[in-house]
Amino acid sequence: MALGVVSRFADHLQHFTPAYYEVKGVTGVWHNALPYAIPMISVFGDNRLSKAHPEWVQIGPDGERATRASRYFDWDAICPSHDATFDQGLNWVAEAVRQSGSGTVRLDDVTYAREGFCQCQTCQTKSQDAGMTLNAFRIQRLVDFVRQAHLIAPHLHMTLFPDPFPGHLQRRFGVDPDRLAHDVEAFVVPIYDLHYATTYWLEILAEAFLELIPGRYYIELYGLQVPEEALLHACQVAQAYCDGVIVAYENHLPKLQRIEERLALDS
Numbered sequence: 001m002a003l004g005v006v007s008r009f010a011d012h013l014q015h016f017t018p019a020y021y022e023v024k025g026v027t028g029v030w031h032n033a034l035p036y037a038i039p040m041i042s043v044f045g046d047n048r049l050s051k052a053h054p055e056w057v058q059i060g061p062d063g064e065r066a067t068r069a070s071r072y073f074d075w076d077a078i079c080p081s082h083d084a085t086f087d088q089g090l091n092w093v094a095e096a097v098r099q100s101g102s103g104t105v106r107l108d109d110v111t112y113a114r115e116g117f118c119q120c121q122t123c124q125t126k127s128q129d130a131g132m133t134l135n136a137f138r139i140q141r142l143v144d145f146v147r148q149a150h151l152i153a154p155h156l157h158m159t160l161f162p163d164p165f166p167g168h169l170q171r172r173f174g175v176d177p178d179r180l181a182h183d184v185e186a187f188v189v190p191i192y193d194l195h196y197a198t199t200y201w202l203e204i205l206a207e208a209f210l211e212l213i214p215g216r217y218y219i220e221l222y223g224l225q226v227p228e229e230a231l232l233h234a235c236q237v238a239q240a241y242c243d244g245v246i247v248a249y250e251n252h253l254p255k256l257q258r259i260e261e262r263l264a265l266d267s
């Protein structure tokens with residue numbers, strides 16, 4: 001099985017498949033796409049846009065705003081229900097396709113922030129106009145976004161939040177893998193830890209997503225400063241359940257290459 005990476009280092013990307021390069025992360029800064037890499041876009045996570053357009057920030061129960069100031073969030077979540085954020089997301093996909101010269105793009109943060117989000121005025125008005133519950137509206141909105149992104153990028157990968165409990169992706173995040181499967185070529189599930197000192201929980205999640213995800217499925221592990229033997233072991237556990245293992249943010253190329261060699265021997 002091939003090892004994939006998420007990397008900021010151009011010289012790492014050509015060695016691994018798939019190789020993802022973040023053209024836009026949650027900070028909102030754009031980095032031009034690189035050859036040999038799949039551009040990855042944080043679509044509805046954007047600290048810069050939330051500052052420029054506070055009216056786009058997702059709103060939860062009791063008016064709680066989905067920003068870093070809240071207890072729940074590490075970045076600011078903007079609401080996919082606005083036409084402007086929806087169109088901006090599609091423009092980023094188009095720009096990534098144009099710059100990379102390939103038709104593959106990974107969608108990150110195509111999601112509502114968590115349960116109860118978003119209840120902004122736009123979400124309420126649009127769901128009522130459509131005669132849908134808020135939950136049904138959210139799911140439909142993200143299906144529509146991914147479908148339109150697929151018209152621009154022929155090959156889509158998409159990140160899922162690592163919550164495989166039945167119904168949680170739909171109810172908490174407005175994400176329905178079964179309804180997205182037609183447009184998504186591979187789902188990527190980040191299962192991060194800083195040590196991977198134990199892996200039983202990783203195995204539980206890995207197997208649960210194998211049952212849940214229709215089609216191709218990658219597990220993404222966190223790599224930076226994780227001890228090499230522990231990371232290798234986590235990769236070995238993960239690869240038994242998925243179609244590919246991805247290591248994110250490791251900055252040491254020989255470590256990644258040694259792990260890849262050991263995984264190849266196992267498979």
Ligand SMILES: [Zn+2]
Pocket residue numbers: 058059079080081082118119120121122123
């Ligand atoms: Zn909203």
